Amino acid sequence: MELADKTGHLLFPGAAFLHLKKLQNLTIDLYGYPVFGPEFEHLPLKYIKFKSCHLKNLRNDTFKNFPATLSEIHLSKCLSIKTSQIGVNVLRPFISLSFLDLSWTFVTLTKGLELMYPLINRTMQLVDLSHMRNLRTNKFAVPHTIILTEEMMKHLNTMCIQILNLADNNIVDILPRSLFGSEHLECLEHLDLSGNRFGLFSLKYELPFYAPKLSHLRVFDFSYLALTYLDAVYMPATTSADQYHSHTKKKRKHDYCAGETSVNVTIPSKLEVLRITHVLGAPPFPQLTLNNISSLRYLDMSYYDIKCFPDIFLYNRDIQLEYLDISGIDCELYFKKKNLPYFPVLKELYMRNAHFYRAIDKNINIFKNTPNLERLDLDSNYMFTLPSSFIMHLDHLIHLRLSENRLSHIPAAITDLPRLKTLNLKGNRIFTLYPEFTSWLDAQQIKLGYFSLKIRKNDFSCSYENRKFVRWLNSTMVHLDNKTYYCRLSNGSLSNTNTVLMNYHVIFSNCDAFVWLRVGVILLVSFFMVLLPTIVIYNFRWRIIFFCYRKFRGIVENSLKLNYDYDVFISYGYDGYSWVLETLTEQLETKWGFRVCLEDKEFHKWQIDV
Template sequence: MTSIIFKRVTVDFQDSNKYPYAVRVTREMMTYLQTICVDDLVLAESGIVDFEPGSLLTYNHPECFKRIVFTGNRFSMRDGKSKTMEFITFQSRTINLRVFDYSYNPIKYSNIDYGSDYIQSNNNSDGEYQYETLQHENNPLVRQNVSPHKDQYIYTYTVSLPPNLEALRFSHYLTPTDSRINLMIKRAQNLRHLDVSYFQTSYFPQIYFDGDHNIEFMNMSGIDANLYCLKHSKVKSLFQNLSTAVMQNIKLGQAILSGCDIFNLLPVIENLDVSSNNMWFLPKNAFMYNNKLRILNMKINSFTEIPTAVTALSNLKFLDLRNNYIQSINETIRKWLDQQYPRMLKLYLGGNTFSCTCDTMDFVKWLFTTKTHFDRPQKDFDCRLSNGSVINTLHANTNFHDLFSHCDSETWLQVGIGLIVAFFVCAVPVAIIISYRWKITFYIYKKYRRVVEKGLRQKCQYDVYLSYAEDSQSWVINSLRPKLEETWKMKVCIGDRDFLVGESKSEAIANAISESRHVIFFISKDSKDEQWLRFEIDRARYEKDANFLQKIIVITGKADMGCIPDELCHIWKDVIGVTWPDNESDNGWQTLKLALWSELS
């Protein structure tokens, strides 16, 4: 026979209309059907919930099948060892099967006991667990070595497809599963069409192919893109030959914000449907690797403008952006669309409410002059005016002068406001300069004097005068001094080393500070008790105000902040503070170096 179609043959209901009639297929029901050689067998929407071994999957001539449809029932093919092995036998003998449809199957089962002879668990020498199933001829279903992880094991299912299978459909397979599995698919060289849309799962398997495959069409709608989008290596081989892909309701908008680069997985895609994904943004380089893309469907999303990313598609013939939130088309996209002529690019924009205001008047003009083909030949798209009322763009173009004549007056109003703002911007600084001219003059003089001093590079005997207390002498002599003199090549004055014997110490300090370019005070616990420190501070303050001392730098540790003398606090606005870190690191030296070589304040 050519076709046997049993669709909705069990229409009786139990308990009023609440529950559909449930059928358990028995051997007796299949007595005659099993003997028939038939091309197409359709047992769809017949309320099948279970079947006896040797019934639904047992036939005398399975090689006759070309199309089998079990869609819309409620039974499992792997509920126990016997059914699983029977399904393996069945698929291995359907050598001419072209189409297999097992979609819309709302079964739910858990805690299945496969039997002790179905799966064996052995601990090998490496501490891993080995799982093996019974084999049927040369067609094993499962063989995997994995490590246990959180009481779950990753199985590898090896699936050998019928050698001539072209279309496989598991759409709306509604059994929730979070099983962590990998798939090895054999004999997939003739498979062209794969539909796994709305297949409920919380884990996307790693997929391998034993040999070449040429899957050209795939429907993955309803499967969260985050499950596979970021697992580039796991799914790349699955998508590499796709020319048509349907990916509706895969939460792609959220996935893109998370770094998903799903379009990179589709190098030869020609027809792509990513509608109903709540997308509002696309990176500019989103379609960098999709040069063959001709048809792009992005309707029912949240775009407020046409994504710039589409301008990279040199072969695009059809762009569907219906039912988004697009208000206008910017100048960049308009120029790109005009450049597509005479390539006959079709742009569908129905369901968007455009904006007809002064800001978009150029877009309204362009809409009726461009040669781009739209889904509405009359170009009568919905259009909202500035007062909130909705008309259509055809009416807006016909009454263009009446609707947009006020836009020029708004332009002149903007010019007038701009001139007033410019006047105040110029007048206020001039008034400030006149009011504070002497302070400004003194400030400029001070800055000019410092610049001149820096330019002339006044010759001083010392670059740095060092002041420290007795308890920090060791660190200053052994760490700070070598850094200044040997590493940074500066000439340093240290009283204990450079003051002449017999010379008055107060006079020596005064002369040394006056002949130094900078003064560094190293504050420690004994600093407040240092008798000459206050004199050095007073002298440094005098030299900075009256002569040519450039910088007063105070180095203190976090624990020594309370030891700073009051005399330094009085001139703190003229001091550069350096807080020394507790550990010996380069941060303190870098801060000190920046303080010494930075521009004068």
């Protein structure tokens, strides 16, 4: 760039690019008061992006030397330019333009719509007028509010536009025949109105009427809205919209769920994506009837401020929804409904901040209506457990997110999910991964070739009982979200798994000594428990034998009804006569209590008696 004159105009010479005979895409900075040389006219450009845009003004002749082949222009994030310094015919040189991006430029949407004047009756693939606001001079400045009127939209409504982005422009109301007053509504495929503040009644009466004309609309986004009953609160007192919205100035009924009548919504026949996220002040719909829902594939109604979930009636029950996000809506509002739709092909379900613990407490399994889920997100639901019956039938589940809950252990049903490849347990109260689960993780890694595990921000314990988990972290092939994790030692101090692993033998040396001490005590006790009974049995073996003999003989005598006078009969030789009479008999009769029969004693007495 060269200084052209003392007024601050910057010359962008195109001579440096002339040898690039096939140059089609150009990204260049834009500063001050730009002047583009005549050489640019000979470049075969189709795409240009002004990446660092610090303009002071844009005159009607700023781009006069650009080639007629340009079809895509990105003039976004121009933060220094003023609305008064932009010519209304600045886009006239671009006769082949089909992509126009003016997003994040600090001029008002009203000025952006005026710049459409040279593009009247054009066919455009993209017109991005999102995030266009006046630069605030201080934090207390009131943001510029926009009321879309038929006059403001008159240039845009002559164009055949496929993608129209008016997001985050402080639009507070949409008057009749403004947004949907286009002559070519059948061209519109993607409409983004997110981040504005217009009321529900701005669309309630026009959208059903124009829905048949929106025959090619595939994406409709009006997220981050602030819907309100008092739509006229942002309107000047003189606007003609006061009369149009006069019926909205009514007080809310005490019974919130009875505040509105049933609503019949006709969805455009080819609508595939519908986003209505982060909507505040949503009125109640006791009954909601949906038509032409078979084309819808993507529905995001997360953080929709609803206090009364409607009874849903489907005119066409052929539901082909693949993506559903109902995060931020208390699940208690809908899990008791008996007419909840069945989603046969739903692949992704997001239920963050939905108080899902209430469904668990009441054992209401809403996943029975979603048998083919591949991704399930239950982040931040205050769950202390997840019953096996809730997910064990989800054989197609690949991604499961249970982060930011209160889980103290990993649900056992996870190991019954054959196709699971990613598991997010971050921010729970898990203190260890047991060997049964780590073995399953390693098996999944080998079987599927990839497994991702996120376990940061848990209350891990590096005690002796969990030492196998610490070693597993260093040896596993599973893709972890960190190389080291904080954990608490047995003495209560805080460390990390990498430090524990490096000092493994030092930290757990006392634990090993305690184990050997325990083994020694067990062996010593076992020895005495075996030795003492052995000694007693050996020393009193004859008494034990005779005791058993007497018991056995008593049982036999009683069974045979016999009664013997003597317990023992002793037959002996002559050389043992004195030992038998003096020692053995004395021992048997005196100490052991047996009645002894001796041949020389008892038989002799018997003969005398005879």
